[in-house]
Amino acid sequence: MSTQRKAVALISGGLDSMLAAKVIMEQGIHVEGINFFTGFCVEGHTHAIRKRDRARPKRNNALWVAEQLGIKLHIIDVIEEYKQVVLNPRHGYGQNLNPCLDCKGFMVARAYEWIREHGFDFIITGEVMGQRPMSQRRDTLPVIQKESGAGDLLLRPLCAKHLPPTLPEREGWVDRDKLLDFSGRSRKPQMALAAKYGFEDYAQPAGGCCFLTDAAYSAKLADLWRARGRRDYDLDDIMLLKVGRHIRPAPHFKLIVGREEGENNFLEGYRKRFPHLRCVSHPGPLVLVDGEPGAADLELAARIAARYSQGRTAPAVTLELNLPGGESRELTVAPLPPAEIPEDWHV
DSSP, X not given: OOOOOEEEEEOOSSHHHHHHHHHHHTTTOEEEEEEEEOSOBOTTSHXXXXXXXXXXXXXXXXXXXXXHHTOOEXXXXXXXXXXXXXXXXXXXXXXXXXXXXXXXXXXXXXXXXXXXXXXXXXXXXOOOBTSXXXXXXXXXXXXXXXXXXXXXXXXXXXXXGGSOOOHHHXXXXXXXXXXXXXXXXXXXXXXXXXXXXXXXXXXXXXXXXXXXXXXXXXXXXXXXXXXXXXXXXOHHHHHHTTSSEEEEEETTEEEEEOOSHHHHHHHHTTTTTSOEEEESSSOOOXXXXXXXXXXXXXXXXXXXXXXXXXXXXXXXXXXXXEOTTSOEEEEEEOOOOGGGSOGGGBO
16 A cells, blocks of 8 residues: 655635645645744734624634645744744845745745654645745746755645646656646636635635735834834734824824724733823723833823824813823823824824
């Protein structure tokens, strides 16, 4: 009897990785999934907090994909290791702060380490030639193979017929004739294959699965680096950039203003770390003050917080200022008129 070959599939939660895994499973290969948590993943964050996204499924799409395929999923925290990919990408950034080529190389390299440690034979990804402008071009696909160390143990089932045969194909572990020739930006071939397999309600690709592809998020991260005078972050930093209205009246401090109940509840978890403001005379948001504000800055912060309360048109609003050491006091201020909040304060 021949030995059953084993492959690990990079599972992002999108349709492509699900289809790639299924194509290989159809050939009798044992497949397990691997998902790397970088901290920048879209999964399970703002759409689980904000009311405007209440109709979206509250699920982790990578786990959902594994369930549809009936495979084991290994979720691996790479937050600290991934910092160097974000801070110093060898191949630079895409349109925003997305280091897509370095990111894919990093994940394939980690998957390569994983298969050697766990006795698996090769790696599967859902890449499609020509679909992504930075990491999925004919000239960049070989870069990922080389720099990750995976070489021809990396198989891309959805576009394999556009690429040289990999070791699994040459050795007969996988039948190349049953692999695919997808290319370009169109999603129609993937949607047709999903229908063939009976996959429904899968995640849509709009916006991608990483906040670093988002222009607004990237602007907030760049602002954070400028304000601190260094390129670094921790998990709390990148989580807070996903939530609230960010307003920077001066280089040395900014406000994070909850936009609705769900965000206010989320920001509650950080109230002991930051000075924060609550409206007591009118309903209003929870506002965190990040940085090194002075007394005058805190009064300005209170006026801005009052502007976003239901007392915005009142002559005065009373707020409670709470400091991390436990000190608290009330401030009664006139709400700052919208005209006095310049556009460039909005990060």
